[in-house]
Amino acid sequence: MSLRPTLDFLLNDWLAVEGLNQRERFADHSRETFDAVLDTCERIAREKYAPFNRLVDTQEPHFDGEKVILPQATHDANRAYAESGMLSAAQDYEIGGMQLPYSVEAAANTFFAMASVSIGSGLLTVGNANLLMKHGNELQKKVFALNEFSGRWSGTMCLSEPQAGSSLSDVATRAVPDGSGSESDPLGARFRLKGNKMWISSGEHELTENIIHLVLAKIPDENGKLVPGTRGISLFIVPKKMVGTDGGLTGERNDVALAGLNHKCGWRGTTNTLLNFGEGKYPVGGEAGAVGYLVGQPGKGLACMFHMMNEARIGVGLAATMLGMAGYHASLDYAKNRPQGRPMGPAGKDPAQPQTRIIEHADVKRMLLAQKSYAEGALALELYCARLVDEHHTAEAAAADDARLLLEVLTPIAKSWPSEWCLEANSLAIQVHGGYGYTRDFPVEQYWRDNRLNMIHEGTHGIQGMDLLGRKVLMEEGKGLKLLADRMNATIQRAMQVPELAEHANALAHSLAQVGAATKAAWATGIPGDALANAVPYLQAFGHMVLAWIWLDVSLTAQAAADSPARTGRLACMRFFFLYELPKIGAWLNVVSSRDQTCAALPEEAF
CATH class of the missing domain: 1.20.120 (Four Helix Bundle (Hemerythrin (Met), subunit A))
Structure with missing residues (x-):
């Protein structure tokens, strides 16, 4: 069963994305170019992702004392994704982008999420780079964002801390100016950071030459004390390896150390880390403290980070959706082929009659229809939100502002609803399989484990509810x-x-x-x-x-x-x-x- 007909219907018949080529930004595109992008991504997902979904689940990342080891399949998939140009799909031609509508980019990324969400497809890297394109200075865009869009470097977001969790007002990572003249560094005002960050996806690996961490930290006041609450939070670029203003690596490692790998219920193919900033393991210039470059204004870091967090929330919703879709497709295939029981009525009482396939039973149809309604409905919602992003960026002023406001209201739903109900779809997929669904012989148990994270990260249900109603x-x-x-x-x-x-x-x-x-x-x-x-x-x-x-x-x-x-x-x-x-x-x-x-x-x- 193919995802493509559903995507084609939603994009072309329902959302009419082809009409976007009437706008100047997308004038070079057509239905043919959009289809070509979908074709390419579908092929890469089929060849480089899907065959290795179980492999990356069983061969978890491990630390050999010097570096994190990931399966070769993850390296190959990461390289193929970067070479496809999808990391910079929505960016300007001038910086190597394709100027694709976000609705087409989001649709193309569904193939990767469905094939192996655990391998990943650059969600945080793109969000990191997009934040810098919005809030960074010109050299930060050139050195950091463009190298992320090219796939040479990857990116993370470092918010949570062991003692704070989702309570960002309790962030305790400190950032102090890095000596005389550091405020005039062309890469941004230079600080030294010390603190610990938890739950950092892709926080350490060898998939790219460098990892660019975006880190929330507080600058102490004149008395050396941290300002309480969120208004004292600033945002910093902290590269794993030090870089020059030309984007070249200097050969010196920044003072960012892996403190441990988290061993997860699902998403096992993606490293999830505890990072120590500034503990002195890798002193820069002989001095402890991770070097970080200020993004935007001091004390305005959380406002900047929300640019990435909101983007990530739609991405999480899309990942949850496609896990639900994967389970639906798997259980539908199983139900069509699994014989068990006999039809209701007199004919069903004859044990000599052949068994029926379970898809002929009303309750199995109920479970399949529930999955289909959850997953396909969620996919429509996510693509509708992606279409609003295109409206916000390219429509006339009034329509663009309406799209912005609608996105504000719908983002908590786009993140939370698929996370809850496509997880329920995965549970129903296991139920359709019966006892077999609870074994590792079939993929549906992994889909459930992978999806269970999505109600938690990028803001729990409780946080999304308070954001919506509050x-x-x-x-x-x-x-x-x-x-x-x-x-x-x-x-x-x-x-x-x-x-x-x-x-x-x-x-x-x-x-x-x-x-x-x-x-x-x-x-x-x-x-x-x-x-x-x-x-x-x-x-x-x-x-x-x-x-x-x-x-x-x-x-x-x-x-x-x-x-x-x-x-x-x-x-x-x-x-x-x-x-x-x-x-x-x-x-x-x-x-x-x-x-x-x-x-x-x-x-x-x-x-």
């Missing part, structure tokens, strides 16, 4: 939420004109009203503790409403198409979601609207 639906006096409601209402009005869709349009309108009322009720007292006590149920309800809207909008396009099995499947997914999933939001919103304190108020001793 910030996004309130920002700019609720303008983003109103824009989303306007788009949903436009879909509802169109669907009301189609007899087969009118009932579902009414259900979506009711859900939209429920979410709107719950949002007001949550904030009725104006006390954040009251509103945010049930931020995750709000996130879940909001996400289901958004996915119902996405499915209804997709179905308007599918409904107008010629009859085919694909059309039948898409319309069935929409009906399944409206009948089996959307009604769940009532229970979630009840505790939100009543500002229920059952969880928040329970004393510790009661546990």
Whole structure:
């Protein structure tokens, strides 16, 4: 079973991305060039990634005392991805990019995530370089970002610390000016960093010549004390190996040391590290302290880092989506070929009759349809968000600002919803396989293990819920939420004109009203503790409403198409979601609207 027909339908029939070539930035492109990119990525994923997904899961990274060892297959895949030009796909021609729409880039990257998310495809490297293109000085862009886009170097983001976790206000890594005249270094004001960072994906390896760490740290005040909270956080470029202003390696290693590898439930092919900055293992110029170059203004580091974090959140959502899709494809294939049981009714009572394939059983169909509705719905959502990125960057001013605001509201959903429900799809894929699904003889257990991370990294469900209810639906006096409601209402009005869709349009309108009322009720007292006590149920309800809207909008396009099995499947997914999933939001919103304190108020001793 191929992913390609689904991508083609969503990109071309639903989102009409070919029309982007009417814009100056994409004028050189056409359906043919977009298809050629997808063809290339599909081939590389099939040849360099998919055959080695189990290998990189079983041959985990290990440290030999000097360097981290990864399988040769990971080196080969990393090289093939870099040579494809995908690291700089969306960048300007002048710096070696393809000026591709982000929606096409995101679609192309689905092949790699589905083939082996654990091998990786440069998500953090691209996000790192994009941040520097936005916030770095000209030499930082030239020396660091361009070498990352070329694949010569790779990048990380270093936020969490062992004692702080997701609480960035408690970051304790220190950055002090590196001597006289360091503020005028052409690569940026030069500091020495000391501290520890945890959970750093791809923090140490030999896949590239250098690793460029983007590190959050605090600059002490005149009394040598760290400013409490997030307003004192600054952002620094800390290369693994020291570089010159010409981008050449100086031959000296920076004072960044691997303290340990984390051994994970999934994503085992990607190194995940604890890094020590400035412990003196690799003194630069005979002095302890990792050399770092300030990005942007002192104390504004978190605002800069959010540029990378938001990009990474969409990437995490896409990875979760494709793991769900991989499990769906695997369990569908299994269900078509596994004979077990006999049909209901008199004929099924005859043991002499041949067994039926399990796909003929109603409950197996339920589990397959649930997976299909979760994974394909999530893919549509991620590509819709990618299309908003293109609008934000290339549309006229008013439309571009609308796209920005819609992305603000949808980003917590784009990250969290696939992370939860495509994980559930992976669980259902195991269930379809029965006992075999729980063994390593089939890939679905690995898909579940790999996907379990996605509810955690780049902001847990709790963080995404508080971001949505505490910030996004309130920002700019609720303008983003109103824009989303306007788009949903436009879909509802169109669907009301189609007899087969009118009932579902009414259900979506009711859900939209429920979410709107719950949002007001949550904030009725104006006390954040009251509103945010049930931020995750709000996130879940909001996400289901958004996915119902996405499915209804997709179905308007599918409904107008010629009859085919694909059309039948898409319309069935929409009906399944409206009948089996959307009604769940009532229970979630009840505790939100009543500002229920059952969880928040329970004393510790009661546990």
